[in-house]
Amino acid sequence: MYERLGKVDSRPYSKRRVLAHMTLAQRRAIIGLLFVLPGILPLFIFVVYPMVSALYLSFTNWQLVGTPVLQGFGNYTDLLGDTQFHQSLIVTLEIAVGTALPSALLAFVVALLLDARVRFTGWYQPLFFLPTILPTVVTAIVWSMFYQGNGIINAGLGLAIPWLTDARWALPALIFMLIWTNLGYFTVIMLAGVRNIPHDYYEAARIDGAGAFRMAWHITLPLVRPVLLFVVVIATSNALTLFAQPYLLTQGGPAGATRPLAELIYDTAFSYLNIGKATAMSFILLLLSLLVVYVQFYVFRPKDI
Numbered sequence: 001m002y003e004r005l006g007k008v009d010s011r012p013y014s015k016r017r018v019l020a021h022m023t024l025a026q027r028r029a030i031i032g033l034l035f036v037l038p039g040i041l042p043l044f045i046f047v048v049y050p051m052v053s054a055l056y057l058s059f060t061n062w063q064l065v066g067t068p069v070l071q072g073f074g075n076y077t078d079l080l081g082d083t084q085f086h087q088s089l090i091v092t093l094e095i096a097v098g099t100a101l102p103s104a105l106l107a108f109v110v111a112l113l114l115d116a117r118v119r120f121t122g123w124y125q126p127l128f129f130l131p132t133i134l135p136t137v138v139t140a141i142v143w144s145m146f147y148q149g150n151g152i153i154n155a156g157l158g159l160a161i162p163w164l165t166d167a168r169w170a171l172p173a174l175i176f177m178l179i180w181t182n183l184g185y186f187t188v189i190m191l192a193g194v195r196n197i198p199h200d201y202y203e204a205a206r207i208d209g210a211g212a213f214r215m216a217w218h219i220t221l222p223l224v225r226p227v228l229l230f231v232v233v234i235a236t237s238n239a240l241t242l243f244a245q246p247y248l249l250t251q252g253g254p255a256g257a258t259r260p261l262a263e264l265i266y267d268t269a270f271s272y273l274n275i276g277k278a279t280a281m282s283f284i285l286l287l288l289s290l291l292v293v294y295v296q297f298y299v300f301r302p303k304d305i
Contacts, residue, residue: 058279068276075280085281087256088264091171092285095260096239096292098175099182104231106179107186108224112216114187115194125191129184140248143177147249164250167257174246174258181245182238186231193227194220229300233293240289261285 022030058075060068079085110128114121131139146152147163154160163173197220205215221228243262246252252259252267261281269278 054279054282057275058283060276062275063273064275071276075277076284078277079280079284084256084264085261088259088261089288091257091259092240092242092261094171095175095178095242096236098172099178099239100232100235103179103182103186103235104190104228107183107190107231108221108228110183110187111190111194112220114191125188128187131181131183132185134181136244137248139177139181140245143173144249147173165254167254170250170254170258174249177249178239178242178245182235186235189231190224190227193224197223225300225302229296232296232300236292236296237289240285240292 057068059070059072061071061074062068114125114128144164148154149160149162151163153163161169163169201219201223202215205219210218241262242260243266246258246260247263247266250258252263262285265278265281265285268274268281
């Protein structure tokens with residue numbers, strides 16, 4: 001009985017001895033780890049583990065059933081000669097170039113116009129933001145009706161252009177729709193950055209005789225560079241991972257002219273059941289996104305760095 005009690009009582013004393021030999025910094029580190037563990041654990045379960053699993057699958061041959069078979073860099077080397085992959089990669093880059101910087105610059109111009117505080121500005125801002133809150137399916141259906149042969153665009157401009165069935169016009173039509181869809185969201189961000197600039201700068205510039213264009217070029221644009229960088233990065237990220245709009249508007253056609261890399265990844269994984277090749281494309285897209293973002297941060301870095 002006494003020995004059992006001694007054994008039971010020795011456990012808390014051993015824990016106390018361990019704690020007694022720990023420094024205050026070590027105790028605080030353990031307590032801090034316990035506090036952040038509920039947030040870190042889901043991150044590892046739902047982000048880190050799926051990414052590591054996908055990286056493993058990119059080196060395998062797997063058709064969703066059975067056991068993945070390792071084949072090294074076979075999926076990556078196959079992509080070097082895959083014409084569909086090359087075409088989708090070029091389309092993705094064209095969408096990124098055609099939407100990111102034009103959307104940011106256009107949003108900057110619209111933000112300057114809204115900041116002028118002309119009459120009925122309170123009505124203009126919700127109208128610019130309206131396309132952002134529309135569901136993607138609704139936006140794609142409406143624009144597909146606009147782009148029809150007898151749609152409002154051809155009828156209003158007196159044209160007969162097959163916007164969605166001609167490879168020369170399908171991609172520009174898609175890019176124009178994307179710019180229209182995201183313009184309101186980017187304009188709101190730009191407007192917040194423009195209105196955060198102290199008015200003292202503009203008053204000093206007016207005293208020196210600067211006009212509206214010179215103030216916008218030498219004061220507004222340099223001071224909103226961080227906001228402009230944010231908008232360009234977000235627009236580029238949206239373009240590189242684009243899927244829903246081209247899938248709903250053109251299904252990637254005609255002849256793959258509007259099929260971005262994300263749509264090709266989807267088709268490869270769930271239509272052709274080639275999971276290894278699809279995950280290899282995904283990691284190439286990830287590396288491409290990181291490279292593009294790094295270049296953007298380098299270009300838009302402050303001039304004094």
